Amino acid sequence: MFFNLFLIKKLLHPYYSSNNFVNSTLSLPYTKIMANFKLKINGKTQQIDVDPNTPMLWVLRDHLKLVGTKYGCGISQCGACTIHLGDNAVRSCQLPISAVGEQNITTIEGLSENGDHPVQKAWLEEDVYQCGYCQAGQIMNATAFLKKNPNPTDEEIEGAMNGNICRCGTYTRIKKAIKTAANSQIV
Amino acid sequence: MTRIKTQYNRRSFIKVSAAAGGGMLIGFSWLNACKPNTPEPGAGVAVPKEWFEINGYIKIGDTGMVTIYSPNPEIGQNVRTSMPMIVAEELDVPWENVVVEQAPLNTGWYQNQFAGGSLSIRLSWNALRMAGATGKRMLMEAAAKEWGIPVSHLSASNGIIKENIGERTVGYGDMASKAVGIEVPKEVELKGVKDFKLIGSSIKNVDGKKIVTGKPLFGLDFHRDGMQLAMIQHPPAFGMTIKDFNEAEIKSMPGVKDAFIIDTSIEEPGGFDEKGFKQLIAIVGDSTWQLMQAKKALKANWETTGELESSDIHVKRLEKALATGEVQESRMDGNPEAAFKKAAKIVERTYSAPFIAHNTLEPMNFFANVTADSAELIGPTQTPEALEGSVAKLLKLPLENVTVNMTRIGGGFGRRLYVHFGVEAAAISKKIGGPVKLIYTREDDMTQGTYRPTYRSIYKAGLDENNNLIAFTVKGAGLPEGPVFPNRFPAGAVENYSAEKIKADTNVTTGAWRAPRSNFTAGAEQAFLDEVAEAAGKDPIDFRLELFDRAIKDPVGEKHEYEAERYAGVLKLVKEKANWGVAKPNVHRGVAAYFCHSTYVAEVFDLSIKNGKPIVEKVWCAVDCGIVVNRDAAKNMIEGGVIDGIGHAMYSQLTFDNGTTHQMNFDKYQLIRHSQAPKEIEVFFVENEIDPTGLGEPGLPPAIGALANALYKATGQRHYHQPFVTEKQLVG
Numbered sequence: 001m002f003f004n005l006f007l008i009k010k011l012l013h014p015y016y017s018s019n020n021f022v023n024s025t026l027s028l029p030y031t032k033i034m035a036n037f038k039l040k041i042n043g044k045t046q047q048i049d050v051d052p053n054t055p056m057l058w059v060l061r062d063h064l065k066l067v068g069t070k071y072g073c074g075i076s077q078c079g080a081c082t083i084h085l086g087d088n089a090v091r092s093c094q095l096p097i098s099a100v101g102e103q104n105i106t107t108i109e110g111l112s113e114n115g116d117h118p119v120q121k122a123w124l125e126e127d128v129y130q131c132g133y134c135q136a137g138q139i140m141n142a143t144a145f146l147k148k149n150p151n152p153t154d155e156e157i158e159g160a161m162n163g164n165i166c167r168c169g170t171y172t173r174i175k176k177a178i179k180t181a182a183n184s185q186i187v
Numbered sequence: 188m189t190r191i192k193t194q195y196n197r198r199s200f201i202k203v204s205a206a207a208g209g210g211m212l213i214g215f216s217w218l219n220a221c222k223p224n225t226p227e228p229g230a231g232v233a234v235p236k237e238w239f240e241i242n243g244y245i246k247i248g249d250t251g252m253v254t255i256y257s258p259n260p261e262i263g264q265n266v267r268t269s270m271p272m273i274v275a276e277e278l279d280v281p282w283e284n285v286v287v288e289q290a291p292l293n294t295g296w297y298q299n300q301f302a303g304g305s306l307s308i309r310l311s312w313n314a315l316r317m318a319g320a321t322g323k324r325m326l327m328e329a330a331a332k333e334w335g336i337p338v339s340h341l342s343a344s345n346g347i348i349k350e351n352i353g354e355r356t357v358g359y360g361d362m363a364s365k366a367v368g369i370e371v372p373k374e375v376e377l378k379g380v381k382d383f384k385l386i387g388s389s390i391k392n393v394d395g396k397k398i399v400t401g402k403p404l405f406g407l408d409f410h411r412d413g414m415q416l417a418m419i420q421h422p423p424a425f426g427m428t429i430k431d432f433n434e435a436e437i438k439s440m441p442g443v444k445d446a447f448i449i450d451t452s453i454e455e456p457g458g459f460d461e462k463g464f465k466q467l468i469a470i471v472g473d474s475t476w477q478l479m480q481a482k483k484a485l486k487a488n489w490e491t492t493g494e495l496e497s498s499d500i501h502v503k504r505l506e507k508a509l510a511t512g513e514v515q516e517s518r519m520d521g522n523p524e525a526a527f528k529k530a531a532k533i534v535e536r537t538y539s540a541p542f543i544a545h546n547t548l549e550p551m552n553f554f555a556n557v558t559a560d561s562a563e564l565i566g567p568t569q570t571p572e573a574l575e576g577s578v579a580k581l582l583k584l585p586l587e588n589v590t591v592n593m594t595r596i597g598g599g600f601g602r603r604l605y606v607h608f609g610v611e612a613a614a615i616s617k618k619i620g621g622p623v624k625l626i627y628t629r630e631d632d633m634t635q636g637t638y639r640p641t642y643r644s645i646y647k648a649g650l651d652e653n654n655n656l657i658a659f660t661v662k663g664a665g666l667p668e669g670p671v672f673p674n675r676f677p678a679g680a681v682e683n684y685s686a687e688k689i690k691a692d693t694n695v696t697t698g699a700w701r702a703p704r705s706n707f708t709a710g711a712e713q714a715f716l717d718e719v720a721e722a723a724g725k726d727p728i729d730f731r732l733e734l735f736d737r738a739i740k741d742p743v744g745e746k747h748e749y750e751a752e753r754y755a756g757v758l759k760l761v762k763e764k765a766n767w768g769v770a771k772p773n774v775h776r777g778v779a780a781y782f783c784h785s786t787y788v789a790e791v792f793d794l795s796i797k798n799g800k801p802i803v804e805k806v807w808c809a810v811d812c813g814i815v816v817n818r819d820a821a822k823n824m825i826e827g828g829v830i831d832g833i834g835h836a837m838y839s840q841l842t843f844d845n846g847t848t849h850q851m852n853f854d855k856y857q858l859i860r861h862s863q864a865p866k867e868i869e870v871f872f873v874e875n876e877i878d879p880t881g882l883g884e885p886g887l888p889p890a891i892g893a894l895a896n897a898l899y900k901a902t903g904q905r906h907y908h909q910p911f912v913t914e915k916q917l918v919g
Binding site: 051053054055058061062063065066067068069070071072073074075077078080107108109111112115120123124127129130131132133134135136139154155157158159161162163164165166167168169170171172173174175 | 264392400401404407416474477548549595597598628823824830831854859
């Protein structure tokens with residue numbers, strides 16, 4: 001198991017305007033080698049036998065049936081697959097299982113016990129969603145951001161959220177919900 | 188109060204069964220498979236032991252809990268909340284007692300089970316009200332029978348039936364079993380608009396909690412034990428077909444179960460069978476990631492069977508079509524040519540827009556389980572009935588042996604009107620003889636066709652010496668369909684008018700994209716009128732109102748596809764709300780109004796320039812969609828339309844080289860992002876009692892015109908060609 005610091009650093013960057021990264025990562029050669037991984041996901045330990053290159057997105061969706069994390073582009077451009085690696089929001093489509101190591105993973109299913117995280121409550125309050133497909137990623141990105149910056153300005157919200165596409169165009173509501181959550185002072 | 192005959196829609200009212208546990212209607216409950224009849228959190232009453240079907244829309248439990256079936260596909264337009272609201276209004280039950288379930292495709296019970304053309308509410312308004320009112324009437328008749336009094340001595344409200352004179356009351360839950368035996372009334376009374384309690388209020392999305400907690404709602408989330416996954420590969424260019432591929436090598440890859448070529452051509456294909464490629468490589472296996480690796484390892488031989496088109500060819504074809512092309516539709520009032528000759532001023536401008544993709548965030552996918560004599564399909568489709576038909580044709584099965592169930596849909600915008608991905612899933616399932624879920628990669632999704640056509644239009648206007656508009660012509664060409672609505676505004680408002688819609692050929696496959704053609708014509712026409720108003724030295728709103736005034740008082744010609752008074756109404760409303768005419772420092776304003784899909788929308792954009800970049804500070808919207816069903820959700824649709832309009836006008840395009848798109852994913856295909864969205868959007872509705880029309884599309888088209896006009900005020904530059912921000916500027 002290795003920990004690819006460079007990769008993680010890239011994953012933490014919220015929005016890549018350059019294509020260099022996209023084209024260079026994960027074009028790793030296909031390997032038949034399977035390996036056993038022990039991961040801490042939403043507070044539970046999970047054992048998975050899988051190709052070490054498999055992105056966490058597909059480990060979650062195909063192997064663990066945690067399908068709240070969405071596939072949108074597969075190249076870290078849309079943010080639909082955002083999860084937490086430790087306290088950081090990362091794009092799970094670009095995070096190979098072999099890079100996770102000991103760090104805790106949190107997905108939308110594990111964000112709160114009963115869907116009552118202040119950010120989830122704010123989303124319900126503002127009735128944000130239209131199709132709803134991107135919203136798990138938006139929420140996961142927003143929660144990690146608010147943890148680091150509990151009182152953000154509008155510009156800071158936009159900057160932090162710029163890597164999460166909402167094709168339905170609910171951006172103004174998402175911003176409002178983030179401010180509602182920030183104002184609730186219990187993030 | 189309106190009396191309405193239930194007869195004409197009798198098909199919807201065939202009583203199905205009084206079976207406990209839901210009986211026949213429970214066709215689709217995979218989400219609740221382990222816990223049938225589990226109500227949504229927040230339901231106001233206890234979970235019933237027994238359910239009774241009142242009609243195809245309503246099931247009432249013995250505790251008074253009500254299940255309302257939402258018949259149409261949910262693509263984010265929120266019909267899963269608004270359609271049941273309409274039923275609940277007429278049934279007169281407390282909303283907290285209502286749970287909503289997605290109905291399966293059932294042409295025997297429901298009509299118009301599709302999501303497109305902003306038609307869901309408009310076409311179902313009467314049927315939904317009737318379903319609720321019929322249910323209420325049957326419950327009242329059951330109570331009347333029970334108490335031995337005439338039904339006219341009863342009233343019902345909030346799920347309770349009361350004796351008008353007397354003390355007796357009974358809940359709907361207690362009458363449900365008895366209502367099942369009551370004959371369906373031939374006529375029912377509908378509520379007066381003034382008596383609406385739910386309609387016009389703001390009810391939160393019934394799926395909100397599931398969305399924010401990541402529950403498996405979407406087609407891509409569907410799972411059935413024993414199912415395989417599949418991916419497809421289509422030829423790399425329009426004009427190419429598949430010859431063969433390295434089948435043995437692909438089949439030997441880890442996790443790959445099978446690989447083969449499918450042919451999804453059907454006899455007499457319909458409009459919803461559009462797709463660039465009918466022969467495809469299919470790879471079947473255990474996991475998505477392994478299939479993605481297998482796709483990368485594909486070595487295929489492709490055959491060039493048609494022209495490999497490029498964007499410069501497309502531009503030339505459109506120019507040629509405008510000069511000499513075949514006119515599909517036209518209109519002529521007066522004599523524009525003569526009028527131009529005597530005009531004091533002439534303005535002539537050319538506008539264009541590129542091909543664009545729908546890019547729903549949930550890529551295409553579908554589940555299929557085909558056996559020797561049946562096919563079961565589950566997934567995200569806007570047109571379940573068309574899918575049923577195409578699958579029946581492909582598999583040569585009778586229609587009744589094909590079932591289609593709908594999941595929540597991760598974005599539609601027209602993309603999922605086309606049924607090919609469901610048909611492909613069926614073809615793959617047939618080949619492997621078992622259940623399969625087909626998944627597209629983003630690249631598959633963006634490169635297969637059904638694009639918004641590319642358009643080019645020439646607008647020309649003539650003003651007399653008093654700056655009155657005396658002539659207006661539009662000529663528009665598209666690959667393949669021209670972007671012109673000959674009988675829309677300003678037809679009827681100008682003495683000398685002509686409109687010509689021209690087609691041209693391409694082998695790039697196209698389809699309906701949110702507000703088809705209007706998504707281009709509104710931007711072009713409204714930006715053009717802004718320029719004409721400027722040439723006339725008139726305020727852009729006053730200039731338009733003058734034209735509507737003419738269309739109201741003395742319309743030119745016979746056919747007009749708009750009501751000038753309602754059109755003018757939204758402009759007046761937005762003018763008032765935005766405080767138009769009052770200058771604000773560093774704020775540049777643009778206005779546009781457009782009518783499409785039976786709804787009128789006017790928008791004012793407030794734009795500023797910060798660090799050389801345009802910032803949309805505020806958008807004011809005035810909307811006339813008749814009766815507003817779910818107020819806050821209706822605002823959400825308009826807000827989304829505005830943002831979608833800005834995004835595609837500013838940033839999005841598909842360009843072609845040798846039959847292949849340059850853009851295959853969101854690294855090169857730009858969609859609008861958080862920082863580019865307006866800081867604020869405010870939506871106002873015209874209050875009236877006209878039957879409701881749709882909101883999925885009409886918010887988008889005027890945004891493009893209002894944006895272009897505000898950009899001009901801010902920068903002095905007119906924008907004629909979309910995307911307004913060029914690729915060079917995007918990268919730089």
